[in-house]
Amino acid sequence: MKKKNTPTESELEILQILWQHGASSVRTVNEILNENREVGYTTTLKIMQIMTDKGMVIRDTGQRTHIYEAVAQENDTQKTLLDSFVEKTYRGSTMRLIMQALGQQETNSKELEELKKIIDQLEKKNK
Amino acid sequence: MKKKNTPTESELEILQILWQHGASSVRTVNEILNENREVGYTTTLKIMQIMTDKGMVIRDTGQRTHIYEAVAQENDTQKTLLDSFVEKTYRGSTMRLIMQALGQQETNSKELEELKKIIDQLEKKNK
DNA sequence: CTTAACATACGAAAATAATCGTATTAATAT
DNA sequence: ATATTAATACGATTATTTTCGTATGTTAAG
Numbered sequence: 001m002k003k004k005n006t007p008t009e010s011e012l013e014i015l016q017i018l019w020q021h022g023a024s025s026v027r028t029v030n031e032i033l034n035e036n037r038e039v040g041y042t043t044t045l046k047i048m049q050i051m052t053d054k055g056m057v058i059r060d061t062g063q064r065t066h067i068y069e070a071v072a073q074e075n076d077t078q079k080t081l082l083d084s085f086v087e088k089t090y091r092g093s094t095m096r097l098i099m100q101a102l103g104q105q106e107t108n109s110k111e112l113e114e115l116k117k118i119i120d121q122l123e124k125k126n127k
Numbered sequence: 128m129k130k131k132n133t134p135t136e137s138e139l140e141i142l143q144i145l146w147q148h149g150a151s152s153v154r155t156v157n158e159i160l161n162e163n164r165e166v167g168y169t170t171t172l173k174i175m176q177i178m179t180d181k182g183m184v185i186r187d188t189g190q191r192t193h194i195y196e197a198v199a200q201e202n203d204t205q206k207t208l209l210d211s212f213v214e215k216t217y218r219g220s221t222m223r224l225i226m227q228a229l230g231q232q233e234t235n236s237k238e239l240e241e242l243k244k245i246i247d248q249l250e251k252k253n254k
Numbered sequence: 255c256t257t258a259a260c261a262t263a264c265g266a267a268a269a270t271a272a273t274c275g276t277a278t279t280a281a282t283a284t
Numbered sequence: 285a286t287a288t289t290a291a292t293a294c295g296a297t298t299a300t301t302t303t304c305g306t307a308t309g310t311t312a313a314g
Contacts, residue, residue, distance in 0.1 A: 008300085008301060008302085009215065009302095010302065011301095012215060012216065016218060020218075026261085027260085039302095040303065040304060040305095042263095042303080042304060042305075042306095043304065045261090045262070046264080046303075046304085047301090047302075049262085049263075050301095064260085064309095064310060064311075065260090065261065065262095066261085075227070078216055078217065078227060079227060079231065081216050082216070082231065085208075085212050085216075088136065088139060088140075089139065089205055089209070090205065091147075094228050094231055095232065095235075095242075097209070097228055098225055098228050098232070099241075100206065100209060101213075101221050101225050101228070102242075102246070102249065104206065104209065104221055105221045105225070105249075107249045107250070107252060107253045108222075108253075109250060112246050112250055115222075115225065115246060116243065116246055118229055119229070119239050119243055119246075122229065122232075122234045123236060123239055125234060126234045126236050135270085135271060135272085136271085136272095137271080137272065138271095153292085154290085154291085166272095167273065167274060167275095168291095169274060169275075169276095169292095169294095170272070170273050172291090172292070172293085173273075173294080174271095174273095177271095188292095191279095191280060191291060191292085192290085192291065192292095193291085193292080
């Protein structure tokens with residue numbers, strides 16, 4: 001089993017951008033970050049370099065402008081973070097998290113149908 | 128609206144203990160913490176004093192041994208943390224979180240029934 | 255060619271969180 | 285009464301994360 005490198009908050013922010021936009025330069029990432037909050041260019045650069053050291057991203061250094069890409073898939077990272085979140089916040093009870101999340105959720109009938117389908121499948125598998 | 132004081136990781140650990148065991152002394156909290164990992168007594172004390180400053184806990188100083196109590200309810204804190212987690216990790220999509228959590232979940236038919244009931248209620252409310 | 259714009263590298267400061275040592279005081283046991 | 289145990293207070297250290305300044309090299313424009 002590979003050791004899980006859980007991203008810090010800023011690292012996750014950057015990963016989100018890479019997942020959404022695909023492989024990108026520091027400049028691009030920094031511009032997108034700045035749509036939400038002010039971050040200096042070299043700050044973003046530095047974090048992305050650290051992420052490279054940690055093996056969280058890889059970069060193509062073929063051109064002057066390096067192009068960065070996330071190594072882990074969004075899904076996998078989410079699952080890892082979810083587990084740890086459930087552990088810390090819900091004392092390990094995924095079910096409690098789901099219930100509470102459902103309560104917060106703006107109800108949308110299409111998605112609820114979708115959910116029911118998933119639950120039915122789980123039930124079948126259970127038999 | 129009151130300003131949300133989101134706990135740090137160690138603070139949350141302590142809050143969990145206060146929620147589970149009710150109002151407790153530093154000694155008690157520290158002993159419970161040490162069932163999982165080694166923490167010095169004064170470390171726990173210090174964090175609980177900081178939490179007092181932040182207004183996250185209140186303490187009864189009537190006796191030599193102070194008794195601490197969580198101010199916020201577990202539910203409320205969980206909701207606050209959940210919102211921020213969904214924002215950071217699922218780009219705001221609570222539904223995606225629920226789906227993924229369901230996938231991780233060990234299927235237990237009783238809980239699944241419970242879930243379906245909740246969904247049905249949500250659907251009714253939706254009409 | 256020289257200047258301006260733009261890129262990486264990297265050390266170091268600043269901010270935040272966690273840990274602990276020491277002082278002091280209070281309670282208990284011998 | 286004296287020594288031991290146990291409690292709080294609090295400054296200081298350490299660790300981690302974030303931010304940024306400066307050096308340096310590269311490309312593009314005038």
